[in-house]
Amino acid sequence: MDVVSDAISAVRTGRPSSNRLRVGGSWCTRLAPYDGAGFHVVLAGGCWLVPDTGGEPVTLGAGDVVLLPHGAGHVLADSPGDTARAVPFEEMRRPDGDGGNGREVELLCGKYRLDRSRTHPLMAELPEVVHLPNRVGRHPELRSAVDLLANELDERRPGACLALPSLLDLLLIYMVRAWMSEAETGSWPSVLNxxxxxxxxxxxxxxxxxxxxxxxxxxxxxxxxxxxxxxxxxxxxxxxxxxxxxxxxxxxxxxxxxxxxxxxxxxxxxxxxxxxxxxxxxxxxxxxxxxxxxxxxxxx
Missing domain, CATH: 1.10.10.60 (Homeodomain-like)
Structure with missing residues (x-):
């Protein structure tokens, strides 16, 4: 196996989980810190991610992907303002429609279970938030994985129970690859070059x-x-x-x-x-x- 595959395999446990979230109007939800890695894919619309660690709010648009490799707690919201209004993700109401203002947002939110007792240094040096904007011509394999995920969620065809976790595993590999190709800090991109x-x-x-x-x-x-x-x-x-x-x-x-x-x-x-x-x-x-x-x- 190659180093990137081994680095991911060393810490991956169980199967990834995901939830589809469709909200509109004014909304704000908090995702608690997690002993693993979290991710979000913006399927439609846009929103903000506000890290609990005090980092700058990140604006997310349609097609954007974000990875939180160390399981940092964070807020997702329609605006980066008052995060005190956030409700736990598990209690988030998922209304039909767009709340009446045409600002519907649809996301795929998920988690990877990781065993941090054996974290490879390549994975350890990933930043708290890896934001991969949807840019034309950049990371075509990542864009293809996002498109496949969206289709699998929409159609629920036979075999979806196997296809979805497999695509989520593929998404993790492509997110790490994309970060390595763009990283301006960290030693492991230099190592593998x-x-x-x-x-x-x-x-x-x-x-x-x-x-x-x-x-x-x-x-x-x-x-x-x-x-x-x-x-x-x-x-x-x-x-x-x-x-x-x-x-x-x-x-x-x-x-x-x-x-x-x-x-x-x-x-x-x-x-x-x-x-x-x-x-x-x-x-x-x-x-x-x-x-x-x-x-x-x-x-x-």
């Missing part, structure tokens, strides 16, 4: 259990060991073998949470020679044994 570091990351993510060494990884990236160490560490923030250790343990944690595979199987898949070796490294990284982690993850 560097051919040497990208080649090394691709090799590690393709076969994390392989007996990697700095020399072998440098050969895979087509550079000297010193060049790889310098560029990888400067961009990623960890030395290549330190990143590999962290990623192997992250994969082990995912397997422990999502499967009933034996500790020996998890150790083998993560590149550890024995359950004892995995347990020692895992306890050092997470502060608990693999067995206790599995129990706590299963009960959460």
């Amino acid at each position: 560097d051919p040497v570091t990208t080649a090394a990351l691709r090799a590690l993510h393709s076969d994390p259990a392989a007996p990697w060494t700095n020399d072998r990884l440098a050969a895979a990236a087509g550079v000297s060991r010193a060049t790889l160490a310098r560029r990888f560490t400067a961009l990623v923030g960890r030395a290549p073998m330190a990143y590999l250790t962290w990623w192997r343990l992250t994969l082990a944690a995912t397997r422990l949470r999502d499967t009933d595979a034996s500790l020996a199987a998890v150790a083998r898949e993560a590149g550890y020679g024995s359950p004892y070796a995995l347990s020692h490294a895992f306890s050092r990284e997470f502060g608990v044994t693999p067995g206790k982690y599995r129990v706590s993850a299963g009960s959460s």
Whole structure:
């Protein structure tokens, strides 16, 4: 898998959920902080998003997409003014029609469940609010996903129960991609634009259990060991073998949470020679044994 796919897969749990909201007139609703990521797609009309974190209000128009990757609480409203009037999203009345003033707004609002105990640094450095305006010619794959979502919501054809969550997963990938292509801050867009570091990351993510060494990884990236160490560490923030250790343990944690595979199987898949070796490294990284982690993850 590629780094972006792995970064998302490492934290995604369960299935995304979504609600269609159609309102008009004067309205204001608050969405509480969430242990995951929230998103909104403006299908028609326009509104404002006001972050609880004190950031500037964001105006949203038809076709706009916004991602709140860290689950920040926020307000959606017809205007950015008095947010004290906001009612909880769960109590929001969804009247038919436009309230009599021709300003109907239609949104798709949803959530992704995320396990933040293993957040990849690529996902961690996303800003609190990622606003992707509907601009002609920009991010055509994202625009196509929005159009497909709108059609699926409208028609409810056979297979919609599978199609909708799959499209929502696709939307998350395209939102992250779009942010990376436009980001003016953050290290990971630079990481994945560097051919040497990208080649090394691709090799590690393709076969994390392989007996990697700095020399072998440098050969895979087509550079000297010193060049790889310098560029990888400067961009990623960890030395290549330190990143590999962290990623192997992250994969082990995912397997422990999502499967009933034996500790020996998890150790083998993560590149550890024995359950004892995995347990020692895992306890050092997470502060608990693999067995206790599995129990706590299963009960959460």
